[in-house]
Amino acid sequence: MATTIKCAFCEGEGKDPFDLLSPLSNCLVCNGSGITTVMEPFRKCIYCGGKGINPLGARVPCIVCGGKGKYHCDCITRCKQCYGTGKSGDGLPCSLCGGKGLSK
Numbered sequence: 001m002a003t004t005i006k007c008a009f010c011e012g013e014g015k016d017p018f019d020l021l022s023p024l025s026n027c028l029v030c031n032g033s034g035i036t037t038v039m040e041p042f043r044k045c046i047y048c049g050g051k052g053i054n055p056l057g058a059r060v061p062c063i064v065c066g067g068k069g070k071y072h073c074d075c076i077t078r079c080k081q082c083y084g085t086g087k088s089g090d091g092l093p094c095s096l097c098g099g100k101g102l103s104k
Ligand SMILES: [Zn+2]
Pocket: 007, 008, 009, 010, 011, 012, 013, 014, 015, 027, 028, 029, 030, 031, 032, 033, 034, 035
């Protein structure tokens, strides 16, 4: 089942938070609606801290959650490789869990 959530990338504003194209451009995650959907069960994205913004500094949506700040995950075990941080040594998403910090 899909649940409607506030778009994390634009914080529900519906506008591109970084004004990449123009100050009037719509948020590319929610297409300007300020809301988006995620399948249940979902968790807060550990990789971006739920902000929906790529933590590597690029002004683009988080590559793990797609900018939603949450992702569908029914995993329960902490990832053995990244110890639940979702990150590998160089800051990229963990190769084992894909940045979710969890595994089956
Ligand atoms: Zn948005």
